Amino acid sequence: MRIAFYGSSLVSAYWNGAATYYRGLLRALASLGYEITFYEPDVYDRQKHRDIDPPTWCRVVVYEGSVAAMKRAAAEAAGADIVVKASGVGFEDDLLLEEVLRAARPTALKIFWDVDAPATLAVLKAAEDHPLRSALPSLDLVLTYGGGDPVVRSYRAIGARECIPVYNALDPETHHPVAPEPRFNADLAFLGNRLPDRESRVETFFLEPASRLPERRFLLGGAGWHDKPLPESVVYIGHVPTADHNAFNATPKAVLNISRSSMAANGFSPATRVFEAAGAGACLITDAWEGIDLFLKPQEEVLVARDGRDVAELMCSLTAGQAKQIGQRALSRVLGEHTYAHRASEVDQTFRRWFKRPEAAE
Template identity: 75%
Template sequence: MKIAFYGSSLLSSYWNGAATYYRGLLRSLSALGYEVTFYEPDVYDRQKNRDIDPPDWARVIVYPPTEEALSKVIAEAALADIVVKASGVGFADEELFLRLPQAARVEALKVFWDVDAPATLGEVQSSDDHPMRRHLDLYDLVLTYGGGDPVVEAYREIGARECIPIYNALDPETHHPVEPDPRFAADLAFLGNRLPDREARVGAFFLEPALNLPEARFLLGGSGWQDKPLPPNVRLLGHVPTRDHNALNVTPKAVLNISRDSMARNGFSPATRVFEAAGAGACLITDAWEGIEQFLKPDEEVLVARDGRDVAEILSRLTIDSARSIGRRALARVLKDHTYEQRARQADLIFRAWRMHGLQKSRKGAVA
């Protein structure tokens, strides 16, 4: 089956947290026999900051942010068996949302794939006239990369025919144990872009422990932090390309995951960083959120902190040996239960079931 996937970027992780998810899932779907074409706009300097070459498992179409180019790539939806509009494309999102299902063939499966459901639903719930409230029925199915029951129920309330989470996972070919790199030597590292609904939590869970542990070494990676006042024991890395993620995860004694406000409230929203760190065999400390035990076992495969004081306490008593032991158990768990190969098989079953339903429906319509 042919998939036309309209997303932010497959080739660049620059200001694009969904890149790892797209790559792992679509490569695994390709291995199952799907023909994937990924359409991404040339915006936000992503093409200047590519961190992979165009892969052999997907055809990538990069288009300029113009109406002419947009119309051309939308028209190509008619060639696909499955048409996917992802959230947060970054250019003409509303137009893509409305026009793609209309451009697709009647029997094609139309999917809205939300890679940031808490943020999307926050926008919808704050606007009675949001296009999604009026036109979500253009899509056969909503898939999300997290959110659990709260997100599923919220999507059904605004008109989704069905909503199914397909969670983030590990791509072992990309994220795996490597030798430590002296560039990333530290006691604790955090990697995440500076975003409005994360910044206060970064202050509480990362910068506050840095202030309280002046002898410890902290690393802050991600875009947007260059003008943020930092404690003297925090070293700023800036954007860290995907090729350096493994070394950044395995070299410090521990790495930190900090959910954005909306994701923490919804729960069941493990970030890609959770699986990247576990896949590299890192000792992960995460902020507390509902559902963590579905993915990693607290105290054995992951350490859970309720606030910055917990982070500082955990870091003070964490030894190198115990950190490595937690990392080994986390790696074993994600390889067993949380790979993109497993997520792709889940998506494959969903696609085949819904495609069969759509074909039967179109045949009945033709007979009538």
């Protein structure tokens, strides 16, 4: 079956947190026999910061950031059996959805794939005339990057026929244990771009414990923190390319995951970082959110902190031996239950089930 997938970017992770998710899931679907074309706009300098070449398992079409080019790309949806419009494409999202749905064949499976459901739902609830809300009856499925029952109920309540979470996972070919690198030596490392929905939580869970423990070394990676006042114990290294994520995760004694506020409030939304870190065998400390136990067992496969004080106490008590054991347990768990091969199998079953529904034959 042919998939036309309209998203932010497959070849660039620059200001594009969904890149790892897209790559892992679409490569796994391609291995099941799907023919995939990924359409992405040339915006936000992403094409200048490509971190992978166009893959062999997916055709990538980059279109210029103009309405005319976008409409030409959308028209190609007519040749697909499955048409996917993702959230956060970054250029004329509402018009793109309209054009893609117009071009799609009546028999095509039409999907909205939400990679930031809490943020999208907040917008939809505030605007009853929002174009996406109006389009929900025309869509067969809403798939989401996370969110669990709260997101499923919310989408159904505003008109989605069905909503199914497809969680982040591990791509073992991309994220795996590697030898430590001295430049990433630290007691605790955090990697994340500076975003309004995350900054105050970074202050609480990372900068506050760094202030409490001036004798420890804290490593901060990600874009946008250059003008942020930082404790002396924090070393800022800027953007960390995807190719360096394994070493970034494998080298420090522990790495930190901090959910954005909206995702922490909804729960059931493990960030890509959770599986990247576990896949590298890192000892992960995460902020507390409902549903973590569905993915990793607290205190055995992951350490959970309620606030900055908890993070500081964990760093004071955690030994190198304990950190290594936690990281190895996490690696074993995600390899056994949470790879993109597991997720792709679930998505494949969903696609086939919906193609068999009575309406698809009409």
